[in-house]
Amino acid sequence: SQTIHQWPATLVQPVGSPLSLECTVEGTSNPNLYWYRQAAGRGLQLLFYSVGIGQISSEVPQNLSASRPQDRQFILSSKKLLLSDSGFYLCAWSVLAGGDEQYFGPGTRLTVT
Amino acid sequence: QKEVEQDPGPLSVPEGAIVSLNCTYSNSAFQYFMWYRQYSRKGPELLMYTYSSGNKEDGRFTAQVDKSSKYISLFIRDSQPSDSATYLCAMSARGSQGNLIFGKGTKLSVKP
16 A cells, blocks of 8 residues: 655744655655645645656745656755744655546655745 | 635534535546545545546545536434534536646534
8 A cells, every 4th residue: 555754743933944855755665745835724836846856846946956866756845944944844655647636645744944 | 706615614514414515616637536534733634536427426425516506415314423623515526637627625523
């Protein structure tokens, strides 16, 4: 069966510090991968999605970036965090050539102070 | 007009009640419809997935899609305190590469 991991689970970082969140998927090959941010009262915001290694599409301009160095690894980064980057970050995967249902990881709660 | 509208609640019901959760949408290209359940401080969990008008049942859960009215519903029968969570609807269009459009979620509380 497929599983998705995210780490760290929680993170408290000062403004201006760098960020690296990691997501890995097990039990599937060539998945679509997604990064979302969920802020209170604002729903799920798609940040990036990837259909393959090195292929990243950005949905929202911001100071975040994403990379996919391996088929089942997806990384979210920032060089300098802003207060507005606080939120709950979720990674998800879907079958590349299948239906559109997505499966979410446990999330990382980021607080920028 | 937002693409997907979902009443945020909160919705509070007694244990055993039938719960109805709803979303409306404006994009007639949407063909795939999902319901997710999200417990506090956890990732969303896929509950139901459907791509056709009509009803789909899974245990105590029934998903209903009315494409002509651009309206989807999730019914929960015999609700339990463990059903207390936020429920998110999501939908996508054919060929969208899995780019889902989510509702903002309805927070449900089932009281014992």
